[in-house]
Amino acid sequence: MRKDFLLMIFIFLWAACGNHKEDYIARVGNAYLTNEDLTRMLPDGGLSKNIDKNYLNSVVSTWINKEILYQKARQYHFDREEGVQARVADYYRDLTIDSYVRFFLQTNVTISEDEIRDYYLKNKKSFIRDREEAKIVHVLVQDFNDALAIKSAITSRNKNALDAFYSKYKFETSVVKRGESLEEIDRNIFETSPRSIIGPIASNYGFHIVEVLARYPIGSTRTIDEVRDEIYQMLTQKKIQDQYNALVDSLVQSANYEIKDENISNFLNSIGSR
Numbered sequence: 526m527r528k529d530f531l532l533m534i535f536i537f538l539w540a541a542c543g544n545h546k547e548d549y550i551a552r553v554g555n556a557y558l559t560n561e562d563l564t565r566m567l568p569d570g571g572l573s574k575n576i577d578k579n580y581l582n583s584v585v586s587t588w589i590n591k592e593i594l595y596q597k598a599r600q601y602h603f604d605r606e607e608g609v610q611a612r613v614a615d616y617y618r619d620l621t622i623d624s625y626v627r628f629f630l631q632t633n634v635t636i637s638e639d640e641i642r643d644y645y646l647k648n649k650k651s652f653i654r655d656r657e658e659a660k661i662v663h664v665l666v667q668d669f670n671d672a673l674a675i676k677s678a679i680t681s682r683n684k685n686a687l688d689a690f691y692s693k694y695k696f697e698t699s700v701v702k703r704g705e706s707l708e709e710i711d712r713n714i715f716e717t718s719p720r721s722i723i724g725p726i727a728s729n730y731g732f733h734i735v736e737v738l739a740r741y742p743i744g745s746t747r748t749i750d751e752v753r754d755e756i757y758q759m760l761t762q763k764k765i766q767d768q769y770n771a772l773v774d775s776l777v778q779s780a781n782y783e784i785k786d787e788n789i790s791n792f793l794n795s796i797g798s799r
Contacts, residue, residue, distance in 0.1 A: 553592040634764045641756050645749045652747040657703040660738040664696045665731050672725035672732035
């Protein structure tokens with residue numbers, strides 16, 4: 526909710542400046558939503574593959590609704606309320622801090638291949654499998670005939686047919702553990718030979734087609750390639766925390782500040798007597 530409020534504030538501040546262009550997406554009175562503004566409002570700056578026209582229409586509609594409400598609220602001077610001004614100031618400060626910290630971390634947090642390899646070798650025992658695993662390609666479709674056609678295309682390695690289905694459906698490659706999938710799918714994955722093509726298997730979600738690429742027994746060790754992303758994320762999070770702590774410590778040591786303990790006690794007493 527706080528992030529939504531922040532986004533609304535900055536959209537409104539921009540709109541109040543009367544900044545508009547010929548290629549604007551939407552308008553409410555003298556407030557304009559441009560391509561650049563819409564891009565900033567989208568996940569990953571609009572790079573996500575899951576964005577479609579319906580989603581964009583929803584984002585634009587939300588902006589319009591909020592802008593209409595904002596203009597009505599300003600008409601009655603709710604933007605001048607002391608509580609609103611204080612919240613805007615707090616969020617502005619938080620955003621400024623966040624921007625600075627992000628910039629600092631982006632320039633100071635890097636993970637090398639040597640660090641990943643070193644972590645893997647020192648912690649190899651933690652990558653021993655405690656359950657059977659399988660590497661699979663999974664596709665979920667709603668049409669049974671398409672499911673049959675996909676299975677046939679995978680079986681025959683028909684590139685043209687597969688390319689057509691790749692553009693229509695989402696084929697997901699992942700590693701699953703025994704017991705994680707739907708019961709019938711799970712049983713087929715772990716009781717058939719590798720390179721098997723399973724399905725169509727019906728569920729409440731549609732028809733599943735699964736190709737088993739490889740199986741890994743209990744006690745086997747995941748390779749560095751299999752866990753590289755996991756290690757990278759782990760090391761990155763640790764470095765971020767370490768760098769953040771170091772940044773705050775260094776700034777505190779050189780900052781000109783004081784804490785009046787007596788006034789803290791007085792404040793505590795004042796709220797205790799209410």
